[in-house]
Amino acid sequence: MNQDFAGQTAVVSAASRGIGRAIAQELLSRGASVTITARDAATLRSTADELAVEAGVERDRVLAVPGDAGDTESRAEAIKRTIEQFGSLDVLVNNAGVNSLFGPLVDADLDEVRQTFDVNVTAALGFTQLAWHSWMSEHGGAIVNMSSTAALRATGDIGVYGASKLALSRLTEELAYQLGPKVRVNAVAPAVVKTVFAEPLYSGQEAEVVKRYPLGRLGDPSDVAKLVAFLASDAAGWITGDTIRIDGGQLVHSVIA
């Protein structure tokens, strides 16, 4: 495997399973040391153990720091312990995202709306501020934010989530403008990827759902991980401020076609 992240350190939020785990696995197997976060400490520790075995690296190349991405102290702890253990912070992946609201916006619980924006948008900015002040302002780095195709079209049922992800893409552009040339900031926008999070969108109806995908299948976490690693790598050295769709072609056509 290409070792293009050798000697680098990455923080991946929300990485005990799903897309975040796949991103951590990709970066680790390409030479990075990786900090992973998530709320459930026991699951996070097991994931860290598994990742080191899967990548065939020393266990101390994976640091598990439990905590809620929406919590200020948890974020600070993750960044502080990363720099203490690995001595740098070259790549930040703001992968944490929640979606607890379904249905009409006019009936959405506003406390839940605030909480959604807090984890999906404010937390990404909070992690970015910490990464910038503790390492990247001096040494440079790359940041990748986890947006969604729900940011790019109306969905009818996950509108708050979509609005928060569009805010994250917009934040990505503004950060790219403000943090360049030291730091590149990009985002990825996946359609449905087969994880626990997206299960309600395809479970029991996958054959029907994939008809809307020209490439004939839903996403796998590794599809997204490879794109995130590309954007974090030197191979993407002249890309910043972009949100790249990764959706099996879902948005190339209209649902009325």
Ligand SMILES: NC(=O)c1ccc[n+]([C@@H]2O[C@H](COP(=O)([O-])OP(=O)(O)OC[C@H]3O[C@@H](n4cnc5c(N)ncnc54)[C@H](OP(=O)(O)O)[C@@H]3O)[C@@H](O)[C@H]2O)c1
């Ligand atoms: N799957 C898709 O179709 C899809 C499409 C577009 C975008 N996305 C985005 O991809 C990201 C990851 O989703 P996924 O599909 O990989 O979900 P997943 O498989 O359900 O994994 C979610 C991960 O996030 C952690 N997590 C949840 N809330 C957290 C919080 N507040 N703070 C820290 N960690 C938290 C979970 O662990 P704990 O529960 O222990 O915290 C778990 O490790 C999200 O931002 C989501 O919006 C997903």
